[in-house]
Amino acid sequence: MLQFSFWDILSNLLIATQWTIVLSLIAFACGGIVGLALLFMRTSRIPALEWFTKVYIEFFQGTPLLMQLFLFFFGIALFGIEVSPWTAATLALTFWTSAFLTEIWRGCVESIPKGQWEASSSLALSYIEQMRYVILPQASRIAIAPTVGFSVQVIKGTALASIIGFVELTKAGTMLNNATFRPFLVYSLVALIYFCLCFPLSWWAKKIEGRLNVAR
Amino acid sequence: MSLVSIRDVRKSFGANEVLKGVSLDIAKGDVVAIIGRSGSGKSTLLRCINGLETYQSGSITADGIEVGGLATNLRELRRHVGMVFQQFNLFPHLTAAENVMLAPTVVNKVSKAEARATAAEVLAKVGLSEKMDAYPSELSGGQQQRVAIARSLAMRPKVLLCDEITSALDPELVNEVLRVVEQLAREGMTLILVTHEMRFARDVGTKLVFMHHGKVHEEGVPKEVFAAPRTPELQQFVGQVG
Numbered sequence: 001m002l003q004f005s006f007w008d009i010l011s012n013l014l015i016a017t018q019w020t021i022v023l024s025l026i027a028f029a030c031g032g033i034v035g036l037a038l039l040f041m042r043t044s045r046i047p048a049l050e051w052f053t054k055v056y057i058e059f060f061q062g063t064p065l066l067m068q069l070f071l072f073f074f075g076i077a078l079f080g081i082e083v084s085p086w087t088a089a090t091l092a093l094t095f096w097t098s099a100f101l102t103e104i105w106r107g108c109v110e111s112i113p114k115g116q117w118e119a120s121s122s123l124a125l126s127y128i129e130q131m132r133y134v135i136l137p138q139a140s141r142i143a144i145a146p147t148v149g150f151s152v153q154v155i156k157g158t159a160l161a162s163i164i165g166f167v168e169l170t171k172a173g174t175m176l177n178n179a180t181f182r183p184f185l186v187y188s189l190v191a192l193i194y195f196c197l198c199f200p201l202s203w204w205a206k207k208i209e210g211r212l213n214v215a216r
Numbered sequence: 217m218s219l220v221s222i223r224d225v226r227k228s229f230g231a232n233e234v235l236k237g238v239s240l241d242i243a244k245g246d247v248v249a250i251i252g253r254s255g256s257g258k259s260t261l262l263r264c265i266n267g268l269e270t271y272q273s274g275s276i277t278a279d280g281i282e283v284g285g286l287a288t289n290l291r292e293l294r295r296h297v298g299m300v301f302q303q304f305n306l307f308p309h310l311t312a313a314e315n316v317m318l319a320p321t322v323v324n325k326v327s328k329a330e331a332r333a334t335a336a337e338v339l340a341k342v343g344l345s346e347k348m349d350a351y352p353s354e355l356s357g358g359q360q361q362r363v364a365i366a367r368s369l370a371m372r373p374k375v376l377l378c379d380e381i382t383s384a385l386d387p388e389l390v391n392e393v394l395r396v397v398e399q400l401a402r403e404g405m406t407l408i409l410v411t412h413e414m415r416f417a418r419d420v421g422t423k424l425v426f427m428h429h430g431k432v433h434e435e436g437v438p439k440e441v442f443a444a445p446r447t448p449e450l451q452q453f454v455g456q457v458g
Contacts, residue, residue: 119305119364122266123319123371124294133318137309 004180010189016172017193023158023168024197026090028151031097038102043109044127053102060099066160068092073164089161097154104146108139145209152198152205159194169193219244219406220265220375225274227260234260235271236430242375242423247401248408249417249438252427253453258410261427262377265408266297279374295323298368302380304360306352312339312363313348316370324371331370338366342396358389362396369400376400378409394420414457418442426450 038056041049060068073088112135120130162171173190177183220242227235234257242248250258263269265276267283267290276283281293307315316335320326326334339348342362352360361381368376378397382390394413398420401407411417417424417438424438426449434441434450445451 113305115301115303115305116307118268119299119301119307120318121268122294122297122299123367124291124323125319126291129322133322134307138307141309 004176006185009176009180009182009186012176013169013172013186013189013193016167016169017197019166020155020158020168020170021197023089023093023161023166024151024155027093027097027158028154030090030094031101031154034094034098035101035105038098039105039109040128040131042102042106043131057099057103060096061103065092065096065157066163068096069160069164085161085164085166088164089158089166093154093157093161096157097150100150100153101147104150105139105143108143108146109135111142112138141212145205145212148201148208149205152201155197155201156194218242219246220278220408221276222261222265223275225261225264225271225276227257227264227269227271234430235264237274238427238430238432239274240425240432240435242406242408244374244406245404246406246408246423247421248423248425249421250408250410250425250427251412251414251417251453252433256427257430258427259379262299262379262408262410265375265377266294266299268299291323295371296374297377298371298373298375299377299379300361300364300368300381302383304352304357304364304384306360306364306367308352311349311351312344312355312366315352315363316367319367320370334370335366338369339363341369341399342366343392356389357385358392361385361393365393365396365400375406375408378407378411380410380412382411382413412457414442414454426453428453 038053042053042057044050069088069092072092073083073085076083076088116134116138117130120134125133158168159170161168162174165171167175169190173186177186180186218241220240222238222240225235225238226233234255236257238257238261240248250261252258260269264271265278265283271284278293279296281289281296283293306312307318310318313332313335316338317328317331320331320334321328336345336348339345342365344359344362344366347355347359347363352363355363365376365381381397382393385393390413394416397407397409398416401420409417409421419438421438424436424441425432426434426441426445426447428449434445434447441450442454445454
């Protein structure tokens with residue numbers, strides 16, 4: 001039987017970590033783009049668009065991420081379309097991330113005083129122009145800290161993709177445990193790697209938050 | 217023909233009717249001072265003129281554009297109707313010049329250079345040439361309000377609506393703002409002001425409108441109306457604030 005040294009385990013985990021990072025980055029970037037589009041719809045004051053985004057957000061916030069992964073992985077397959085774990089994980093994490101980011105950002109947009117909307121309205125700016133030139137430049141300052149903070153949730157969320165067979169950090173840990181029967185060592189290392197990914201982000205988010213509080 | 221024409225406008229917030237059939241005609245070059253107690257509907261009336269508030273019945277036309285009609289082109293209307301607010305509402309992330317340049321560049325698609333020249337001109341007019349690159353947080357309340365006036369002027373409005381623009385200012389800063397408004401009035405700008413500055417209304421206004429319980433209770437030439445108020449409500453009001 002093959003023998004795994006400590007370094008074998010660690011190097012295999014680190015290779016898989018790359019996929020955790022890639023999946024997190026894609027989910028966060030795509031989720032951010034979709035989230036921004038949803039934010040425009042959510043604050044548009046057009047009833048149909050607002051209603052749609054509310055339902056969308058309620059669905060992705062109100063159901064477990066794992067169920068969403070299953071739905072994308074097995075659900076789309078029902079229509080005869082072959083879905084790889086990679087595609088299903090990317091789609092589910094993108095939509096899940098976008099729902100949370102939209103809500104975070106909506107809070108930031110709504111914290112901008114009403115007078116900013118009224119003044120820019122009175123200057124004949126359209127809704128899109130108001131958002132682009134007046135509201136978002138101010139809201140994004142406030143949004144940075146909670147957005148960075150949420151990215152930690154995305155990284156941890158990618159762990160669930162292991163269940164549909166996507167080989168990232170958690171899945172690699174499970175496979176290594178099956179081969180080595182050293183669960184404590186393997187999962188301690190997995191947890192440590194997650195911590196090393198997440199801690200700098202949450203530390204940074206705290207730091208930005210503190211800086212903004214001083215500026216106000 | 218009047219520049220702004222208000223016909224029997226009614227407006228309710230829920231069950232509370234704040235405008236109970238207001239009619240008013242404002243000609244080009246008029247300086248209209250709207251006075252009245254708080255809650256009399258004067259700010260609401262002003263905000264109806266540029267579509268910040270909707271109304272339930274009646275009609276308002278400003279510069280030939282029907283406000284509040286279904287097909288109202290609010291963007292076109294607001295290009296010609298400026299507004300200055302009690303709380304200034306400057307954009308805090310932009311400098312004074314950038315505040316002034318925003319609408320001309322974004323809405324009127326004027327070049328940056330041309331907009332900057334306009335900004336320099338209107339900021340000079342309000343006496344703030346040296347503050348072009350200052351951020352709102354670096355300016356006093358009076359200076360901020362003058363930037364807000366300049367910001368409206370940059371769009372070359374045909375009417376300027378002023379909603380209690382000195383009410384949030386420290387007393388010693390009120391005059392610098394009023395002087396700017398007075399100069400605009402002298403230059404022939406059509407102004408509609410909701411104000412508590414009775415002396416200003418009397419000296420600069422060409423028309424006084426006293427609102428009471430959601431209606432125009434009394435109107436006329438300011439000096440005459442102040443000298444001899446016809447209704448007991450206005451007599452009492454003038455007595456209290458005068």
